[in-house]
Amino acid sequence: MKKSLSLVLWCLFLAGCFEKGLPADGKTHGYVPVYATPAELKQIEVNPARPIENAGKIYAWQQFLFQSETGEGIHIIDGSDRTNPKKKSFLQIPGSTEIAIKGSYLYTNSFTDLLVFDIATPESPKLLKRMEDVFPAINQKYPPFTGVYFECPDPSKGVVIRWDKKMIENPNCRR
Amino acid sequence: MKKILLFLLCASLIGVHCTKDGARVAVSETAGQGGSLARFTIVGNYLYSVDHEKLHVFDIRIPDEPVLKTSVQVGFEIETIFPFQDRLFIGSTTRVHIFSLADPAKPEKLSSAISPEVLRRCDPVVAKDSVAYATLRTNGPCGGTQSILAVYDIRDIANPVSVKSIRVNEPYGLGYSDDALYVCDKNQLLVFDISDAFDPKPVPVSISDGTYIDVIPYGNTLICWVEKGIVLYDITDNYNPEFITAIE
Numbered sequence: 001m002k003k004s005l006s007l008v009l010w011c012l013f014l015a016g017c018f019e020k021g022l023p024a025d026g027k028t029h030g031y032v033p034v035y036a037t038p039a040e041l042k043q044i045e046v047n048p049a050r051p052i053e054n055a056g057k058i059y060a061w062q063q064f065l066f067q068s069e070t071g072e073g074i075h076i077i078d079g080s081d082r083t084n085p086k087k088k089s090f091l092q093i094p095g096s097t098e099i100a101i102k103g104s105y106l107y108t109n110s111f112t113d114l115l116v117f118d119i120a121t122p123e124s125p126k127l128l129k130r131m132e133d134v135f136p137a138i139n140q141k142y143p144p145f146t147g148v149y150f151e152c153p154d155p156s157k158g159v160v161i162r163w164d165k166k167m168i169e170n171p172n173c174r175r
Numbered sequence: 176m177k178k179i180l181l182f183l184l185c186a187s188l189i190g191v192h193c194t195k196d197g198a199r200v201a202v203s204e205t206a207g208q209g210g211s212l213a214r215f216t217i218v219g220n221y222l223y224s225v226d227h228e229k230l231h232v233f234d235i236r237i238p239d240e241p242v243l244k245t246s247v248q249v250g251f252e253i254e255t256i257f258p259f260q261d262r263l264f265i266g267s268t269t270r271v272h273i274f275s276l277a278d279p280a281k282p283e284k285l286s287s288a289i290s291p292e293v294l295r296r297c298d299p300v301v302a303k304d305s306v307a308y309a310t311l312r313t314n315g316p317c318g319g320t321q322s323i324l325a326v327y328d329i330r331d332i333a334n335p336v337s338v339k340s341i342r343v344n345e346p347y348g349l350g351y352s353d354d355a356l357y358v359c360d361k362n363q364l365l366v367f368d369i370s371d372a373f374d375p376k377p378v379p380v381s382i383s384d385g386t387y388i389d390v391i392p393y394g395n396t397l398i399c400w401v402e403k404g405i406v407l408y409d410i411t412d413n414y415n416p417e418f419i420t421a422i423e
Contacts, residue, residue: 052404052423060393061207065422067405077422082396082407085422100215100222101207105238107215107222114224116239128239136226 022149026170030149035158041094041111046124049075049087059099064122066099066106071162074099074108076123088123095161111161112137138162142175149174210389210400211257211299211348218258221279225249225256225265232280244280250287259302262332266300271309273332286333299348299389301356305330306372308356310346322346324358324365326373338373348389348400355413357397359387364399366414378414384421 022028052075056068065077065085073092079085095111106117106125112135117125143150143163149171153160206217215224222233222241230249233241252268263274263282274282300309307329312322324346326339345361356367356375364382367375385401392398397408397416404423408416 055388055400055402055404057210057212058389058391058398058400058405059207059209059213060391060398065398065405067400067422077405079396079407083419085405085407085420087422098213098215098224100209100213100217102217102222102235103205103238105235107217107233107235107241109215109224114233114241116241118239129241131241131243134231134243135224136228 022170027167028149028171029165030151030168030171030174031143031145031163032151032166032168033143033153033157033160034162034164036094036161037158041159041161042130043092043094044110044115044127045092047073047090047092050090056097057099059101061101066101068097068099070097071095074106076125078123091117091125109135111135142173146175208391208393210391211301211350212255212389214254214256216256216258216263218263218276219279223256223258223263223282225253227251227253229253230256230263230265230274230282232282234280247282247284249284255299257299257301264300264302264307271300286335301349301351302329303351303369303372306369307335308349308351308358308369308375310343310349310358312346324349324367324375326375328373339375341367341375341377347387350390350392352392352397352410352413355410357390357392357416359389359399362386364390364408364416366416368414380415382408382416382418384418 054070056070059066063080065079067075069075073090073096075090076088077085078088093108093110096108098109100107104120106119108115112133114131114134116129118128119125138160140153140160150173151168151171152173209216220236222235224231228248228251230247232244234244235241249265249272250267253265255266257264261276263276265272270287272287273285275285276282300307307327309325311325322343322345323340324343325337328336328338343360347359349358354370356369358365362383364387366378366380368378369375384406385403387399387401389400390397395411397410399406406421407419409419410416
């Protein structure tokens, strides 16, 4: 009882942070969790080159350029002829945003894990090592903002990998 | 009430400041090169990585068997890491933390401010010899009134001194090649002559082939991360980047 009372008080307190309620039609900008299954989180593949859509961080090594496709993987580009660089392949790595290379080893992140790839043949990297749970996980309960509405996450749908901002209707969660 | 809180929050950020990472640094011969917005960097036999609060140190002497040596609490809203000489500059939205790599497995904090009075959000920094350049932009919630390229004298690493501020529009990453400093300024790539390191002078060129986010000067090629992918420039003449191609 005490617990639920304090919860109610807490909700009232949080509610006080909002200057106004939802508009009459219940539609508002808010955050929606994007899910992945545990298998999807670890699905590493070398795929054919593809267009750069969500251009991320860049890295240069020998005659190669690497560009992160933010949260999805790494474009591998042969820049030996810099007037005509060629995208060779796309290394799919869910949750990857960072790149560092030494020798012929590429280090990147995949959500909470550190991965090491052999890039002796740069266009077809091989996963050598996965170090699990070395980086912090994204919060599974709420988006990293306050004073916002959001769709309540449903753990049965998988792991929350990011929060997208969208127009949502009658959201039940806010913080 | 909300406004007062915001004001207090902003006020609490005043007096802190920042800097961040550079591309051209004393990394091992066989390591590649990242940009000024990186969260991973390799120095010698160690991979350093920052998350929002911590610095993680991995021993990579056996390249495919990284060993996590330590995780150090650094601060909040950490955004970038860059190595310069035997130091790591770790940038956050409010200040820069400078760590010594005297013991590369165990970085030690030397100082945590590069200038006593920057009111703005901090962004990437590059360091070169006795000078550091930082872009500070104001489009964050606690931004100041003007985005600037800041110049710091870092001869005394524990006590960096702000020596010059140059107005720019909306700057992000930056990098240098010899005496030319390149600054991503939204829809323009700015070039400064830094032959007098403490007094950068704008070079009158007009370069706008995208929305610029970060740069890596790489030999005679300038690699630019733009919103749509990558743009390459020839910088054989450092002060006059010439468009080569775009990768999308």
